[in-house]
Amino acid sequence: MSARERVAGNVANYVDERTGSAKWLKKTLTKVFPDHWSFMLGEIVLYSFIILLLSGTFLTFWFDPSMREVEYEGSYEPLSGLKMSAAYASTLHISFDVRGGLLMRQIHHWAALIFMAAMVAHLMRVFFTGAFRKPREFNWIIGVGLLTLGIVEGFLGYSLPDDLLSGTGIRIAEAIIQAIPVVGSYLAYFVFGGAFPGEMFIQRIYTVHILLIPGIFLALITAHLMLVWYQKHTQYPGPGRTEKNVVGYPLMPVYMAKAGGFFFIVFGVTAFLGAVASINPIWIYGPYTPGQIGAGSQPDWYMGWLDGLVRMAPPLETHAFGYTISWNILVPGLIIPGIIFTGMALYPFIESWMTGDKREHHLLDRPRNAPNRTALGAMSITFMLVTLINGGNDLLATHFDLSINQIMWFSRIGVFVLPPLAFVITKRICLSLQRADRELVLHGRETGRLVMLPHGEFIEVHEALSPERAYTLTQHEQPAAIAPVVEDENGVRNPKGAKAKLQARLSRAHSEQIAKPTAKDMLEIENHH
Amino acid sequence: MRFLSKYRRHRFAGPLLLLAGLLFVGFGYTVAQAASEEAVLTSSDKATLIAEGKEIFARGCSSCHGLNAEGAGIAPSLIGVGAASVDFQVATGRMPMADMSQQAMRKEPVYNEEETAALAAYVASLAPGPASVTNEELAWERSGDTAEGGELFRNNCAMCHNLAGQGGALTQGKYAPTVMGVEPKHIYEAMITGPQAMPVFADTTITPEEKLSIIKWIKHAENEPALGGAALGRVGPVTEGLLAWTLGLGLLIGIAVWLTTKAR
The missing domain is CATH 1.10.760.10 (Cytochrome c-like domain)
Structure with missing residues (x-):
């Protein structure tokens, strides 16, 4: 034993005797994680969150969350002498008079956009591979909560500088609050501390933005990661991978290095964007005044779909008992998002009910092997894309020489027509891919080598798949649909008749598959050759 | 004469003579053309x-x-x-x-x-109507006020022309064009005549001095260097979101793929 090892041993022993951490560390540091790029999407979210905390802290050193009116005297000349809120003036101060302030502001904002984008990408990975199935339903719900909070948190941050663009967004948020039947106008007064814009909302959303939501975020992220830790990470199917093991590399040293390095890469990419690409140049937009508005006002992308929904809503209002119900805001601004997020949160339970599958799943699905789920996902993404496109309808109109009315009608019709179309097409594509897999397993890979047989016949040489690959392509289960129980063996009608029938129908849709090759199929092929 | 006869066969004599000839023709042409232009202007009352x-x-x-x-x-x-x-x-x-x-x-x-x-x-x-102006008549650089112009722009123009003057969509395919790269006199004339879908901003609504301030702000916005890096068309969150998804997340996913590639 060298002297160095002895010293290290002594130190470790000293710590262990006082904290008892050796056993825990040994278990923890050797924990195995599977390796796949799509498992790093969640890491991007986590690292962006850390970047947001750090850059955000920097910004709080100078930001003045106050709507007190000040006269701008900073170094950005085209606004000098103008009356504005202290919030806007201090954001200008950060941008132009604090060393590195503009860079930090831009890093903070780019990190927020990437944070949300990576979160959605992570969500898609979890959805399409079926990683939300038992026992991970709670973690899915936590994820949906994080996504919702992320949207709110991003919107509040976008609103803090109190510039003309974000003020427009706050005005729309106020309209959505007011659209809540009966209590809406009271709630709006409560939130803004009086008539819009009042003198309160910047300091209020500041507290929520820097204290309340980040706090909830931290708690939820901790729970999210602890559950991943406890339930172990899912893995893609392959030889040697079962529901009872995890094939991968240990945390120490492989993932310590990879994850640690990846953090700095995420930081680097964000800082790069912050350094070369301008984001939210509030000095051009000017300070917020309720009387002013700009054409082409947009929210950040994760709110764009909501804006698009509001923009495509037909102008419907009802007056009843002295109250006005603005359906044109209420439906797209509250009801549809409510349905979407509730449906998303409940999906693991819905799928488990549809398939009748109550077992644990640690092996992921290849998306093509769950055609119905993949098609549902494609349908939801199509819905979001249509609404997102309508959210930018004014910019699309000016930049692609289109009519804003045509885009609106395209999305009004498209939002109903295109998602079902995407469902059908995706499901067909999945089944075709299953057919291709079946062909591949049965007949091997087409090598492109043509061979002339002695009697003059040309054949293309097919190369048999490696057993590993053949296993990967055939390992999935193909559960049969639930048979509808109309009456039991004694002829008593099922009391849950309609529900059972619906379940059976959904189950049939969900279990639509191309039969994977069986051992018998393989044998027949062998004999045939 | 000794000078000429001494150097007339010098190897630079030819090229120099050619250069002198070209310069003479060039100057002559320019002067003659300017003179003829003047002639057109003076002759047409x-x-x-x-x-x-x-x-x-x-x-x-x-x-x-x-x-x-x-x-x-x-x-x-x-x-x-x-x-x-x-x-x-x-x-x-x-x-x-x-x-x-x-x-x-x-x-x-x-x-x-x-x-x-x-x-x-x-x-x-x-019939009498608003007279045209020239760029020289508009003393926007001297008498305009950028900050006031920005405020006027946001109050009167931004709802159609965008906060950054990048233009915006109107109904049925009509649009408010960008005000970037427009000659000052044309900005001024647009305000006093209200072309196409644009309303007339009479001198009682926006005084001539205020119009000059608006022009000054537009020219400032046009010439302002990209302060935070690439301006991304200055159209706000749409292009920012696009870049975050493509370059930002695209780059990170690319690196994630690279990090998880098995060593061969």
């Missing part, structure tokens, strides 16, 4: 300018606007629109229209400066 304009009008505009600019089904009457309107529409290439679509778009002008001036003089002679 107001009456001939109007006559000239009438002739151009008959050839290029009357098929839509009518032989006496009285208007027709497809084009409005030009009686009383004034020289400012003609200067704006013709000098920015909007008139003659390329096609009868939603609105005339900016393009390479069809008529040169003199022809435009003649047309403007003719139309102005039909």
Whole structure:
């Protein structure tokens, strides 16, 4: 034993005797994680969150969350002498008079956009591979909560500088609050501390933005990661991978290095964007005044779909008992998002009910092997894309020489027509891919080598798949649909008749598959050759 | 003479002579052309300018606007629109229209400066209207106030032309064009004549001094260096979101793929 090892041993022993951490560390540091790029999407979210905390802290050193009116005297000349809120003036101060302030502001904002984008990408990975199935339903719900909070948190941050663009967004948020039947106008007064814009909302959303939501975020992220830790990470199917093991590399040293390095890469990419690409140049937009508005006002992308929904809503209002119900805001601004997020949160339970599958799943699905789920996902993404496109309808109109009315009608019709179309097409594509897999397993890979047989016949040489690959392509289960129980063996009608029938129908849709090759199929092929 | 006879066979003599010849012809041509231009301007007094304009009008505009600019089904009457309107529409290439679509778009002008001036003089002679201005007449650089101009722009223009003056969509394919890269006189003329879907901003609404301030702010916004890096078209969160998804997340996913590639 060298002297160095002895010293290290002594130190470790000293710590262990006082904290008892050796056993825990040994278990923890050797924990195995599977390796796949799509498992790093969640890491991007986590690292962006850390970047947001750090850059955000920097910004709080100078930001003045106050709507007190000040006269701008900073170094950005085209606004000098103008009356504005202290919030806007201090954001200008950060941008132009604090060393590195503009860079930090831009890093903070780019990190927020990437944070949300990576979160959605992570969500898609979890959805399409079926990683939300038992026992991970709670973690899915936590994820949906994080996504919702992320949207709110991003919107509040976008609103803090109190510039003309974000003020427009706050005005729309106020309209959505007011659209809540009966209590809406009271709630709006409560939130803004009086008539819009009042003198309160910047300091209020500041507290929520820097204290309340980040706090909830931290708690939820901790729970999210602890559950991943406890339930172990899912893995893609392959030889040697079962529901009872995890094939991968240990945390120490492989993932310590990879994850640690990846953090700095995420930081680097964000800082790069912050350094070369301008984001939210509030000095051009000017300070917020309720009387002013700009054409082409947009929210950040994760709110764009909501804006698009509001923009495509037909102008419907009802007056009843002295109250006005603005359906044109209420439906797209509250009801549809409510349905979407509730449906998303409940999906693991819905799928488990549809398939009748109550077992644990640690092996992921290849998306093509769950055609119905993949098609549902494609349908939801199509819905979001249509609404997102309508959210930018004014910019699309000016930049692609289109009519804003045509885009609106395209999305009004498209939002109903295109998602079902995407469902059908995706499901067909999945089944075709299953057919291709079946062909591949049965007949091997087409090598492109043509061979002339002695009697003059040309054949293309097919190369048999490696057993590993053949296993990967055939390992999935193909559960049969639930048979509808109309009456039991004694002829008593099922009391849950309609529900059972619906379940059976959904189950049939969900279990639509191309039969994977069986051992018998393989044998027949062998004999045939 | 000794000098000439001594160097006339020098190897640089030929090229130097050629250079001198070229310079002589070049200068001569420039002077002669300037002189002839002056001749055109001095020889055409107001009456001939109007006559000239009438002739151009008959050839290029009357098929839509009518032989006496009285208007027709497809084009409005030009009686009383004034020289400012003609200067704006013709000098920015909007008139003659390329096609009868939603609105005339900016393009390479069809008529040169003199022809435009003649047309403007003719139309102005039909009935009084707002007079055209020149860039030199507008003392926006001296008397404008950028901050005030920005405030006026946000109050009066931004709802159609965008907060950053990048233009915006109107209904049925009409649009408010970008105000970036527009000549000061055309900005001014647009405000006093209200072309296409734009309202007229009379001097009682926005005083001439305030108009100059608006021009000063627009010119400032146009020439402001990209302070935070690439401006991304200055159209706000749409391009920012696009870049976050493509370059930002794209780069990170690319690196994640690279990090998880098995060593071979």
